[in-house]
Amino acid sequence: MSAQTLDLTGVTCPLNWVKAKLALEDLTPGDELTLLLDAGEPIESVPRSAREDGHDVTVRGTTVTIVKRV
Amino acid sequence: MTLTDADLERYSRQLVLPEWSGAAQARLKSASAVVVGAGALGSPVLSYLAGAGVGRLGVVDDGEVELSNLPRQPLHFTPDVEVNKAVSATSKLQLMNPTIMIETFPARIEEFNAEAILAGADVVVDCSDTFATRYVVNDACCALGTPLVEGGVLGFDGLVMAIKPGESACYRCAFPTEPPEGSVPSCREAGVLGPVAGVVGAMQALEALKLLTGAVEPALDRIVQIDARNLEQTLVKTSRRPDCTACARVPAATQSG
Numbered sequence: 001m002s003a004q005t006l007d008l009t010g011v012t013c014p015l016n017w018v019k020a021k022l023a024l025e026d027l028t029p030g031d032e033l034t035l036l037l038d039a040g041e042p043i044e045s046v047p048r049s050a051r052e053d054g055h056d057v058t059v060r061g062t063t064v065t066i067v068k069r070v
Numbered sequence: 071m072t073l074t075d076a077d078l079e080r081y082s083r084q085l086v087l088p089e090w091s092g093a094a095q096a097r098l099k100s101a102s103a104v105v106v107g108a109g110a111l112g113s114p115v116l117s118y119l120a121g122a123g124v125g126r127l128g129v130v131d132d133g134e135v136e137l138s139n140l141p142r143q144p145l146h147f148t149p150d151v152e153v154n155k156a157v158s159a160t161s162k163l164q165l166m167n168p169t170i171m172i173e174t175f176p177a178r179i180e181e182f183n184a185e186a187i188l189a190g191a192d193v194v195v196d197c198s199d200t201f202a203t204r205y206v207v208n209d210a211c212c213a214l215g216t217p218l219v220e221g222g223v224l225g226f227d228g229l230v231m232a233i234k235p236g237e238s239a240c241y242r243c244a245f246p247t248e249p250p251e252g253s254v255p256s257c258r259e260a261g262v263l264g265p266v267a268g269v270v271g272a273m274q275a276l277e278a279l280k281l282l283t284g285a286v287e288p289a290l291d292r293i294v295q296i297d298a299r300n301l302e303q304t305l306v307k308t309s310r311r312p313d314c315t316a317c318a319r320v321p322a323a324t325q326s327g
Contacts, residue, residue, distance in 0.1 A: 014082050014083070014086045015078060015079055015082050017086055018085045018086055019078065021085065021086070021091075021092070022085070022091075022092035025091055025092050025093060049086070053088055
């Protein structure tokens with residue numbers, strides 16, 4: 001199990017989710033990916049996209065932790 | 071093949087699709103497609119394949135742009151009249167996506183050159199305008215084991231068929247005998263309305279992207295018939311013919327897609 005952090009502050013939608021999604025592709029189920037996002041649209045959309053793709057998502061402020069599930 | 075930051079931005083709207091992935095996009099980037107014909111079907115097919123990021127595109131057409139082509143061939147503009155269509159298409163596609171490689175073949179596909187031009191392609195999209203070329207392309211793709219997307223349009227009727235030689239019905243399985251020359255009117259005689267070709271070409275491009283990426287299953291063993299009068303679409307089931315002169319002896323193992 002690995003844990004990675006991706007700083008996506010300053011990256012707009014949907015490019016932030018594209019970058020997170022590609023990082024998740026390289027992980028194995030159970031691995032953790034932490035994202036640093038901007039407030040506003042990014043923190044509203046990225047967690048939703050990650051959940052729609054079937055991952056476990058925890059949001060603390062503008063930090064999002066994704067546990068890869070699929 | 072690795073995706074650059076510019077790739078991620080350019081292709082972001084398809085990358086966000088749950089069905090798509092970085093791996094699918096990378097497969098597209100290292101893939102090669104040859105499009106036979108740069109006219110009414112070829113224009114949308116080439117535009118969408120270049121736009122989607124197919125790494126190497128082959129454009130084959132021996133014809134010149136005519137004034138009467140312009141209403142339905144959006145890759146060609148008025149100053150291109152009398153320019154070879156493959157050359158005219160290439161210059162637009164290069165502007166549309168400078169990150170891909172385009173090979174220009176100002177030639178007509180015939181039996182003697184078909185396999186040479188189509189060899190190395192991961193998918194072939196047939197946008198030709200004669201039955202003779204269509205059968206030549208189908209037979210060459212079967213011999214090479216190369217996936218193929220057939221398409222045709224006449225008046226308000228259209229047809230699309232995705233083919234994996236050795237695995238699904240080929241064009242000759244579905245239509246074993248070539249119609250005698252002159253028995254089916256050409257679009258010069260029967261007429262054609264631009265958007266009808268656009269619909270068929272867009273569907274051909276879609277099936278080609280599915281075959282190249284594996285992201286979504288293509289509609290194999292189906293002839294898609296489109297009636298543009300009432301926007302009706304019919305899926306006609308078809309299957310391999312054990313005695314097909316084109317694909318009966320193609321082993322599925324030669325598949326590249």
